[in-house]
Amino acid sequence: MRLVLVGPPGAGKGTQAQFIASNLSIPKISTGDIFRANVSGGTELGRIAKEYMDRGDLVPDEVTIAMVRDRLSESDAQDGFLLDGFPRNVPQAEILKKMLSEFGAALDVVLELVVDDEEVVRRLAGRRTCGQCGRIWHVDFDDKKDDVCDVCGGRLYQREDDSEETVRHRLEVYQEQTAPLVSFYADESLLVGVDATGPVEEITQRAMEALRPFAD
Ligand SMILES: [Zn+2]
Numbered sequence: 094m095r096l097v098l099v100g101p102p103g104a105g106k107g108t109q110a111q112f113i114a115s116n117l118s119i120p121k122i123s124t125g126d127i128f129r130a131n132v133s134g135g136t137e138l139g140r141i142a143k144e145y146m147d148r149g150d151l152v153p154d155e156v157t158i159a160m161v162r163d164r165l166s167e168s169d170a171q172d173g174f175l176l177d178g179f180p181r182n183v184p185q186a187e188i189l190k191k192m193l194s195e196f197g198a199a200l201d202v203v204l205e206l207v208v209d210d211e212e213v214v215r216r217l218a219g220r221r222t223c224g225q226c227g228r229i230w231h232v233d234f235d236d237k238k239d240d241v242c243d244v245c246g247g248r249l250y251q252r253e254d255d256s257e258e259t260v261r262h263r264l265e266v267y268q269e270q271t272a273p274l275v276s277f278y279a280d281e282s283l284l285v286g287v288d289a290t291g292p293v294e295e296i297t298q299r300a301m302e303a304l305r306p307f308a309d
Contacts (some may be wrong), residue, residue, distance in 0.1 A: 254293030
């Protein structure tokens, strides 16, 4: 199965990507993994990407696309893959479509993890990090009432990334980029949405059921 996974920050996309890919016996291909593999492998593309990352700049689309193309050409990706983090926008989706058709292939399905904004804010803005051991606690899920780490006694704080304002901003950016991508795939009749609230195993189960009609 050739599958793209999309979902907002805080949807548990990384975790689901891993479980779904392993259930389907296909490689999970995330842009983060591809970047790291190219940089640590010392490839030409990795060297170029690293220059941008070291300056704190975004890696240009052409470089990302070339890395994705290389990765999708590898033998383990010939019978299927789960893409996580690519495509990020409609132009990338169009390039992916063209790339796959050159390989004589096409996407089977795009799975969207659906979580409403307030749930994302509750999940992310409820996180507290221990300043001493780095463990993350959650005010609701761990029923954390005080600001002391139960493991090491360190003081808990809220990371800037987890502040409600930052979380809402990240959601806005996500909606801006991804809403057009989601409607692009809806128009291509490839989009399937799955409710991504509740226990992790239940979400995986729901996803597997939603994907069943697309399995070979
Ligand atoms: Zn601690």
